[in-house]
Amino acid sequence: xxxxxxxxxxxxxxxxxxxxxxxxxxxxxxxxxxxxxxxxxxxxxxxxxxxxxxxxxxxxxxxxxxxxxxxxxxxxxxxxxxxxxxxxxxxxxxxxxxxxxxxxxxxxxxxxxxxxxxxxxxx
Numbered sequence: 001x002x003x004x005x006x007x008x009x010x011x012x013x014x015x016x017x018x019x020x021x022x023x024x025x026x027x028x029x030x031x032x033x034x035x036x037x038x039x040x041x042x043x044x045x046x047x048x049x050x051x052x053x054x055x056x057x058x059x060x061x062x063x064x065x066x067x068x069x070x071x072x073x074x075x076x077x078x079x080x081x082x083x084x085x086x087x088x089x090x091x092x093x094x095x096x097x098x099x100x101x102x103x104x105x106x107x108x109x110x111x112x113x114x115x116x117x118x119x120x121x122x123x
Contacts, residue, residue, distance in 0.1 A: 002026045002112045004096050009117030012086055016121070020081040022096030022114055030074035033099050036081045037107055038092035038119075048094070049081060050104035059104050064090075086121045093118050 008020040022034070035050035049070040050059045058070055069082040079096055094117050097110035 002028075002098060004098065004112055004114035006094065006096050006114045006117040009094060009119045011120045011122065014086060014088055014121055014123050016086050017082070017084045018086065018119060020083065020094055020096075020117060020119075022079045022081075024077045024079075024098065026077075029077035029098075031100075033101070033104055034070075034072060034079040035097050035099065035104055035107075035110060036070060036079075036094060037097060037110075038090075038094045039116075040089075040092040043092075045095070045107055047105045047107065051079065052104070057104070083119070086119075088121045088123045091119060091121050 003025040004022055006022045012018055031053055033052050036048040037045050038048050039045040047061050049068055051070045051072050067085045072079040096114045098112040099110040101109035103109045
């Protein structure tokens with residue numbers, strides 16, 4: 001059984017930064033791509049960023065490109081999301097997830113999800 005545990009969320013002013021972490025249990029972390037998604041109140045879940053198992057490929061939603069950076073440390077079984085220049089519209093619950101697919105932007109191909117961490121950006 002794989003468990004993903006997010007941390008690092010919180011309340012920040014617009015223009016500020018946060019770093020989210022997602023720690024994975026199990027010994028196969030390095031074999032899977034990882035993604036970050038978010039869901040704001042009343043909205044559908046949306047793709048934020050993803051990184052391939054070998055760190056060669058990264059994808060970002062247009063809304064966060066240039067502000068967010070996804071990274072991973074396979075030795076620590078952890079994936080990160082560095083979020084800079086935060087905007088009020090970034091307010092959401094952020095989820096990390098794991099996939100064995102190459103369709104990294106597609107939420108339904110992810111098989112394990114964390115419980116989420118709240119990010120609130122005040123104006």
